[in-house]
Amino acid sequence: MNDANNLSRMRDAAFTKDVEAQSGQKMSDCYQCGNCTAGCPAGFVYDRQVNQIMRAVQLGLKDEALGSRSVWMCLSCSTCSLRCPNDIDVAAVMETLRHMARRGNRVTAPKVENFWLSFLDTVRAFGRAYEIGTMALYMLRSLRVFTDLDLVPVALKKKKLGFRPHVVPHGGAAAVARIMRRYKERAVHEGVRP
Amino acid sequence: MTYAYYPGCSAKGSSADYEKSTQAVCDVLGLTLVEMSDWNCCGSTPAHAVDTELSAALCARNLDIAARQGAKMLLTPCPSCLSNLKHAANRLEKPEFRARVDALLDNPAAGNFPAVTSVMQGIAAHCDVNGIAKHIRKNLKGLKLAAYYGCLMSRPAKLMDFGDPENPSLMENLLTACGAEMLNFPLKTVCCGASYGIPERAVTARLSGRILKLAACMQADAVAVACPLCQMNLDLRQPQAAKAVDAFFNMPVLYFTQIMGLAFGLSPTALGLEKLRVSADSLLRKLEAEGGRS
Ligand code: SF4
Ligand code: SF4
Numbered sequence: 001m002n003d004a005n006n007l008s009r010m011r012d013a014a015f016t017k018d019v020e021a022q023s024g025q026k027m028s029d030c031y032q033c034g035n036c037t038a039g040c041p042a043g044f045v046y047d048r049q050v051n052q053i054m055r056a057v058q059l060g061l062k063d064e065a066l067g068s069r070s071v072w073m074c075l076s077c078s079t080c081s082l083r084c085p086n087d088i089d090v091a092a093v094m095e096t097l098r099h100m101a102r103r104g105n106r107v108t109a110p111k112v113e114n115f116w117l118s119f120l121d122t123v124r125a126f127g128r129a130y131e132i133g134t135m136a137l138y139m140l141r142s143l144r145v146f147t148d149l150d151l152v153p154v155a156l157k158k159k160k161l162g163f164r165p166h167v168v169p170h171g172g173a174a175a176v177a178r179i180m181r182r183y184k185e186r187a188v189h190e191g192v193r194p
Numbered sequence: 195m196t197y198a199y200y201p202g203c204s205a206k207g208s209s210a211d212y213e214k215s216t217q218a219v220c221d222v223l224g225l226t227l228v229e230m231s232d233w234n235c236c237g238s239t240p241a242h243a244v245d246t247e248l249s250a251a252l253c254a255r256n257l258d259i260a261a262r263q264g265a266k267m268l269l270t271p272c273p274s275c276l277s278n279l280k281h282a283a284n285r286l287e288k289p290e291f292r293a294r295v296d297a298l299l300d301n302p303a304a305g306n307f308p309a310v311t312s313v314m315q316g317i318a319a320h321c322d323v324n325g326i327a328k329h330i331r332k333n334l335k336g337l338k339l340a341a342y343y344g345c346l347m348s349r350p351a352k353l354m355d356f357g358d359p360e361n362p363s364l365m366e367n368l369l370t371a372c373g374a375e376m377l378n379f380p381l382k383t384v385c386c387g388a389s390y391g392i393p394e395r396a397v398t399a400r401l402s403g404r405i406l407k408l409a410a411c412m413q414a415d416a417v418a419v420a421c422p423l424c425q426m427n428l429d430l431r432q433p434q435a436a437k438a439v440d441a442f443f444n445m446p447v448l449y450f451t452q453i454m455g456l457a458f459g460l461s462p463t464a465l466g467l468e469k470l471r472v473s474a475d476s477l478l479r480k481l482e483a484e485g486g487r488s
Contacts, residue, residue: 041385045397073397076239077345077385082359089350098243111393116240123241123252127234129203138392151430158430158469159210166206172232175255175300182298183248194245 011060023096029086036080046070066101072109103192114141127168127176198265199227202272209422211466215451236278251298253282261304271313273346279310326371331459333373336484340379340414341365344424372457386427402427403439416446446474
């Protein structure tokens with residue numbers, strides 16, 4: 001089969017529409033000028049540059065877009081959105097793709113997701129982020145020993161890490177836990193990955 | 195003037211010195227910051243990376259409390275908290291979105307939220323150059339500083355309302371009013387690698403290294419920052435950054451409030467300077483050598 005046939009078989013118009021609906025951005029506005037890519041500080045670790053991701057979404061190449069590592073390495077810095085001549089919020093598209101990739105169980109950078117989930121676990125427990133707790137949970141999740149071992153002595157000396165978690169007073173921590181529980185229940189109910 | 199104050203989680207841990215110096219400087223300038231008592235984490239990057247509604251719900255609880263406490267204006271030092279609170283308030287204007295977020299909360303959120311702004315903008319709105327000048331006890335003359343805003347403070351432009359999103363100048367205005375010489379620092383809004391320092395250290399090390407390298411080449415005495423995460427990446431992770439760009443740095447990275455506090459004659463301990471990994475002693479010596487009188 002030639003490539004053109006193959007390409008048309010892989011195209012999924014519904015995917016393009018989905019991304020447009022969830023991100024609120026019109027994909028056909030992108031004319032591939034490459035401004036987003038030129039300013040992207042994370043481009044050096046991307047497997048597909050951000051304009052290529054935009055193109056993949058335009059073409060409905062779902063696997064290409066959602067399977068990309070770039071979606072997980074995007075720093076959400078919004079430089080792309082600021083510089084797009086067509087006023088596309090490119091960072092919002094990247095974020096939407098990340099949400100879709102998570103839901104579709106296509107996490108190409110599990111370390112990044114593990115870190116986020118560890119952070120959110122501490123928020124669920126205390127209502128506020130807890131730095132040492134995040135690190136401990138991250139180590140458990142990723143089965144990696146402290147990646148920042150070199151920072152520990154100086155972080156302790158400079159009291160950069162709070163030893164005790166800060167719990168929101170007046171029942172606030174429980175209120176936050178309830179928000180997160182409802183979120184999870186709804187996600188499960190709606191069939192998406194919480 | 196009294197403002198409601200949202201410190202953000204890092205203020206209680208890694209950036210306690212930002213908190214301390216913010217309170218001290220605002221005290222001098224006559225801004226009273228009243229901390230909201232039962233504020234919760236805004237969810238930071240992890241929440242919005244995982245789900246927009248979850249992030250908005252965590253922020254809405256804070257906005258709701260501030261509204262019910264009668265706050266007209268809510269100030270926060272952290273650009274990431276600011277960005278999340280503003281994004282949430284903006285998205286909650288859409289009724290369908292608000293209904294889905296309300297369903298996550300104990301009670302539906304208040305109708306009208308207070309405006310949210312950064313401590314930096316709060317200070318600038320409260321006092322002009324003269325208002326700052328009259329508090330100066332130690333002119334910063336002779337100090338060459340690079341102002342580094344990071345990516346979130348000025349973007350998205352409309353939402354953050356922070357002047358030119360590629361070339362903000364508020365921090366320069368405040369520190370110039372204190373007598374410092376501000377460099378024209380071209381990387382002022384280029385990302386430092388954000389929270390990727392833990393899961394993907396190489397990314398953060400390289401991006402932070404580039405910023406430090408330019409500041410060093412421009413012979414800055416220090417980098418002035420406004421974000422707890424930027425401060426951590428540029429200061430605590432400075433050796434990692436140096437290694438990534440094959441350089442050696444000894445670049446102090448101070449919160450702009452710590453620098454203003456020095457100009458106001460506050461003591462290094464009152465500003466939490468001992469918390470910096472790269473010591474600010476070189477700055478203190480330089481200030482002494484300049485005579486330090488306004
Ligand atoms: S800057 Fe905008 S128009 Fe240009 S390639 Fe990127 S998304 Fe497309
Ligand atoms: S938001 Fe993401 S894609 Fe856009 S410039 Fe920043 S890192 Fe690159």
